[in-house]
Amino acid sequence: MRVKRDITRFAVLLAGLALFVAGLTPILRAALAAESGPSVTLKTEGAQPREVEDATEKAIVRDYSASWKAIANGLGNNDLNALDAGLVGFARDRFADAIADQKKTGVKIRYTDKGHQVEAVFYSPDGSSMQLRDTAKLTREVLDGEKVVSRDEITAHYIAIMAVTEDRWKLRSIQEVPNF
Amino acid sequence: MRRLFWVISALAACFFAADVARAAELQAPQSAVAGNAASIATSGSGDATMYLIGPGGAAKRTVKLGQALELKAEELRAAGRYTVLLSTGEKADFFVAPAKPKQIAFLARPSRVPVAKPGVITGVAFVFDDFKNLVLEAVPVKFDLSVQGTNASETVGSKLGIAWTKMNSASKEGAAQFVASAGDVKVNRVVQQTAGEPCNLHMKIVPANAGEKDTHGIVVETDPIRDCSGNAVPDGTIVTFSLVDAKGRTTVDSRIKKGVARANLPASPGGMVSVAAGVVSGNELHVGGGQ
Numbered sequence: 513m514r515v516k517r518d519i520t521r522f523a524v525l526l527a528g529l530a531l532f533v534a535g536l537t538p539i540l541r542a543a544l545a546a547e548s549g550p551s552v553t554l555k556t557e558g559a560q561p562r563e564v565e566d567a568t569e570k571a572i573v574r575d576y577s578a579s580w581k582a583i584a585n586g587l588g589n590n591d592l593n594a595l596d597a598g599l600v601g602f603a604r605d606r607f608a609d610a611i612a613d614q615k616k617t618g619v620k621i622r623y624t625d626k627g628h629q630v631e632a633v634f635y636s637p638d639g640s641s642m643q644l645r646d647t648a649k650l651t652r653e654v655l656d657g658e659k660v661v662s663r664d665e666i667t668a669h670y671i672a673i674m675a676v677t678e679d680r681w682k683l684r685s686i687q688e689v690p691n692f
Numbered sequence: 693m694r695r696l697f698w699v700i701s702a703l704a705a706c707f708f709a710a711d712v713a714r715a716a717e718l719q720a721p722q723s724a725v726a727g728n729a730a731s732i733a734t735s736g737s738g739d740a741t742m743y744l745i746g747p748g749g750a751a752k753r754t755v756k757l758g759q760a761l762e763l764k765a766e767e768l769r770a771a772g773r774y775t776v777l778l779s780t781g782e783k784a785d786f787f788v789a790p791a792k793p794k795q796i797a798f799l800a801r802p803s804r805v806p807v808a809k810p811g812v813i814t815g816v817a818f819v820f821d822d823f824k825n826l827v828l829e830a831v832p833v834k835f836d837l838s839v840q841g842t843n844a845s846e847t848v849g850s851k852l853g854i855a856w857t858k859m860n861s862a863s864k865e866g867a868a869q870f871v872a873s874a875g876d877v878k879v880n881r882v883v884q885q886t887a888g889e890p891c892n893l894h895m896k897i898v899p900a901n902a903g904e905k906d907t908h909g910i911v912v913e914t915d916p917i918r919d920c921s922g923n924a925v926p927d928g929t930i931v932t933f934s935l936v937d938a939k940g941r942t943t944v945d946s947r948i949k950k951g952v953a954r955a956n957l958p959a960s961p962g963g964m965v966s967v968a969a970g971v972v973s974g975n976e977l978h979v980g981g982g983q
Contacts, residue, residue: 561856602824606748606770613749621745634854637814638801643854654745654777656752661743662777671826671852673818685818685826688747688772690787 549577550584550625554644559632562639571681572642572674576630579674579683580648583607584623590614600675600682624651639676641684645692646670718761718776720786726771726823727791731760732784741779746788747772771825790825796833798872800881806888808863808921813837813883816856817872826853831874835859839868839885850874861885865923887923893974895933895967900956910979912965913954924951929969935979937963 552573556564564572575598582598585591590611595604614620626649634643647669654662668688675684719733736757744751744763748770755761761776768774771790777783797818805812815835819827833855837844842862848855855872861883862868868883895914912933917925931953935942937960944955957965961980968974 561858602820605824609770610747610749613751617750617752619743619745619750619752621750633852634856636799636816636856637858638799638816640799640801641816641818643852654743654750654775656743661779662745662775662783664775668773671828673826673854685820685824687790687826687828688787689828690773 549574549581551627552577552580552630553628554630554632556632556635559635559642562635562637564632564635564642568635568639568642572630572632572644575681576628576644576646576672576674576683578680579603580623580625580628582683584625586611587614587621587623590620598682599684600677601684603683603686606686618657620655622653622655624653626650641676642674642681644670644672644674646672647692718778718782718784720776720784722786724768724774724786724788725791726788726821726825727765727769729765730763730768732763732776733760734758734778734782736780743777744774745777746770746774769823771821771823790827790829791821791823793819793827793831793874793877794822795820795824796872796874796877796879798879798881800870800883802883804884804886805861807861807865807885807919807923808888810860811858812861813859813868813870814856815859815870815872815881816854817850817874817879819850819853819855819874828853831855833872833874836871836873837862837868837883838871839866840864863921863923865921887925888919888921890917890925890929890931890969890972890974891920893917893931893967893969893972895953895965895974895977897977897979898954909956909958910965911954911956912967912977914952914967914974916951917948917953917969925969927951931967931969933957934966934968935960935963936966937979 554573556569579598582595585594586607592608592611595607629647631645632642633645650666650668652664652666653660669692671687671689672683673685674681721730724730734757738757739754740757742753742755742761744767751767768788771788773787775785799816801814817833819831821827830849832847833850834847835857837859839862842864844859846857848857865885865887868885870881870883872879895912898911898913900911919925925948927948929948930945933944933955935957946953946955963979965977
């Protein structure tokens with residue numbers, strides 16, 4: 513009788529533990545993703561005219577992810593300085609304008625990033641710039657104040673240009689297109 | 693009578709449903725271009741709040757349903773996806789295309805290059821419109837490289853907003869003008885073309901100058917040093933003179949000054965003097981025995 517009760521107690525404990533782990537995993541994953549930036553997979557076989565070096569490939573994956581994190585942080589928090597972590601030139605200007613508009617209108621865009629399938633199509637002969645085609649899966653929310661007025665799951669196609677800056681690659685231009 | 697009532701009710705319901713369906717329609721523009729105004733037809737009546745969400749920002753204003761939504765040119769400066777949302781729940785997406793080329797970001801590399809080298813100069817042109825949008829449509833981009841009357845030119849079609857070229861350096865030294873142009877937009881960069889390696893390096897023994905009278909050695913001097921295209925090798929370039937005799941080797945590094953290099957070496961009958969600049973060797977002289 514006692515053994516049966518112990519087994520039941522153990523089973524309940526195990527089930528509770530499983531539920532706890534199951535509940536915690538997505539939270540942990542989301543927290544880690546938010547910390548490290550969205551997932552990026554990069555194909556470089558089609559890059560022209562220069563072959564992409566292994567070290568550059570890794571740097572682009574890391575820094576393109578950092579650029580999107582900077583965009584999400586900048587737009588999500590109306591934080592102009594957050595853009596500097598991953599954007600430069602025209603791209604920075606564009607999102608700085610967007611943040612200025614958000615502050616003016618009170619309408620805010622919030623991206624939840626679900627990953628990027630990226631392909632390098634151009635790598636400049638001097639190795640200072642790279643053009644990417646990105647198919648991104650995003651959740652885009654439009655907020656008026658704190659009220660969510662729209663929420664969309666979108667698959668977006670971007671043409672992006674990354675440029676070497678003083679210590680890393682940064683997003684120099686990004687443009688969404690209907691398709692590739 | 694009851695049947696008639698039901699028929700009329702059903703018809704009224706159909707008309708109401710059709711009207712609601714019509715109100716849900718937003719006719720987004722099919723071919724919007726950056727920096728140009730556009731309008732979106734609406735149906736229905738009354739006021740609504742419109743949100744315009746684009747890559748360059750968000751706008752919000754009250755609009756009258758049943759009238760066209762006028763989107764201002766300055767609201768559509770950024771190319772990409774726009775979403776129009778109405779507080780009544782209607783939504784429409786449309787894309788704005790880049791306008792005509794108005795700016796070129798031109799990267800020319802390197803800034804300094806030796807003359808007469810094949811494929812050493814690269815130019816990459818990023819074609820943008822007036823609103824910082826990359827012009828994705830193919831446009832011809834012309835690259836011109838000219839220096840001292842020599843000119844090389846190439847026209848390349850841009851692909852996804854980028855055109856690039858690889859060119860030879862000219863045989864003349866000087867500040868080469870490297871120009872990228874698309875339509876009426878031109879951007880100029882300067883590539884300094886410098887003389888290449890010395891060619892036909894030749895030295896001779898010369899009498900010592902007034903300041904050199906006290907030396908007990910010999911004075912050697914090169915002819916004016918030029919590269920294989922006839923360009924003067926820049927002053928400051930190191931030329932190495934070496935004397936090998938019974939005592940061993942004596943080396944003097946001398947900089948080119950006014951086109952020639954000159955050095956004092958110990959007098960050593962039977963010794964051999966040689967001259968070199970970089971990887972290029974010149975003639976040899978036997979001291980005391982003629983050339």
